[in-house]
Amino acid sequence: MTAALLEVRDLHAGYGRVAVLDGVSLEVPERGLVALVGSNGAGKSTLLRALSGLLRGTTGTIIFGGETLNGAAPAAIVRRGLLHVAEGRRLFRAQSVRDNLALGLWGTRLSKADAAARFDRVYTLFPTLHERQGVRAGILSGGQQQMLAVAQALMHAPRLLMLDEPSLGLAPAVIDQLLDAVVQLRNDGCAILLVEQMVERALQIADTAYVLQNGRVIGHGAARDLRDSDLVRQAYLGAGAKPPAPSIHSSRSPA
Numbered sequence: 001m002t003a004a005l006l007e008v009r010d011l012h013a014g015y016g017r018v019a020v021l022d023g024v025s026l027e028v029p030e031r032g033l034v035a036l037v038g039s040n041g042a043g044k045s046t047l048l049r050a051l052s053g054l055l056r057g058t059t060g061t062i063i064f065g066g067e068t069l070n071g072a073a074p075a076a077i078v079r080r081g082l083l084h085v086a087e088g089r090r091l092f093r094a095q096s097v098r099d100n101l102a103l104g105l106w107g108t109r110l111s112k113a114d115a116a117a118r119f120d121r122v123y124t125l126f127p128t129l130h131e132r133q134g135v136r137a138g139i140l141s142g143g144q145q146q147m148l149a150v151a152q153a154l155m156h157a158p159r160l161l162m163l164d165e166p167s168l169g170l171a172p173a174v175i176d177q178l179l180d181a182v183v184q185l186r187n188d189g190c191a192i193l194l195v196e197q198m199v200e201r202a203l204q205i206a207d208t209a210y211v212l213q214n215g216r217v218i219g220h221g222a223a224r225d226l227r228d229s230d231l232v233r234q235a236y237l238g239a240g241a242k243p244p245a246p247s248i249h250s251s252r253s254p255a
C-alpha cells in the first residue's frame, strides 16, 4: 500500500484555552478527493487552519509528502504544496483578475514560461476568468470570486488543495460548475480535502469522507457508503438517528 499524501494523527488544536479538535486522525491519499463533513462548529475550519499552520500550539502528528509539518510556518507549508482556500474569498478586490493570479505566484520564483503555463492552466479550468482577466476582482460575481480564490491557490501547483465551503452563498448552477472543476483538478492529479455544506453533493464526488462532530472524527469510509448511512444525519441532527451501517468505520466505542 502506498503511503498517504497527508497523514494526521491525534491532532489537538484550539484557540488559546478553547480546545476545539480533540484527537483528530485522517488521511488523504495521493490524488484522493476526501470530503470532511459535520455540523456548524464541529471544527472543520479549525482543522484546515491547523493543517495550514495558522494555529499555534497544536499537538499531534501531521505528515505531508513523507515529511513532518508540525510547527512549520504557513509560507513553508504553502511551498511544500499544501494550499488552503479559506472561507470568504480573500481577494485583492481593487486588483484585476490577472493581478490576483500573479499575486498567487508570490514566492514561487518561476521562469516566465512556467508562470505562463500556470496562467494557461487556470484559464483552461475557469474560462470565465480568462474572459474577465482585466476586470477588478471586487466587481466579479460571487461564483467568479470563488473561482478566482481557487485559481489563486492553483498558481502554486498544489499537491493538496484544501477548500473550505467553496459553494457558500452561490447559486446551484455555479456550485455545479465549481464542483466540476474540483473533480477535474483531482483527475489532473491534485489531491483535495473538501469541506462542504452541500453534504449530498460532496459525498457524490468524493472517494472517501470523514464525519466530524465536536472536534472528533465519529466515522469515516467510502463516500458512497456514508451517503446511505445514518451517521451523517446523526452528525447534523444529534440524537435520534440509528447506528451507522457496518461498512462504515465508526469511531464510536461500543456503549
Ligand SMILES: Nc1ncnc2c1ncn2[C@@H]1O[C@H](COP(=O)(O)OP(=O)(O)OP(=O)(O)O)[C@@H](O)[C@H]1O
Pocket (backbone or CB within 6 Å): 015, 018, 020, 038, 039, 040, 041, 042, 043, 044, 045, 046, 047
Ligand atoms: N477565532 C476563534 N476564537 C475562538 N473560538 C473559535 C474561533 N474560531 C472558531 N472558534 C470556535 O471553534 C469551534 C469550531 O469552529 P469551526 O469554525 O472550526 O467550525 P466549523 O466546523 O468550520 O463550523 P461551520 O460549519 O460553521 O463553518 C466553534 O465552537 C467556534 O465557536
Ligand SMILES: [Mg+2]
Pocket (backbone or CB within 6 Å): 044, 045, 046, 087, 164
Ligand atoms: Mg467552517
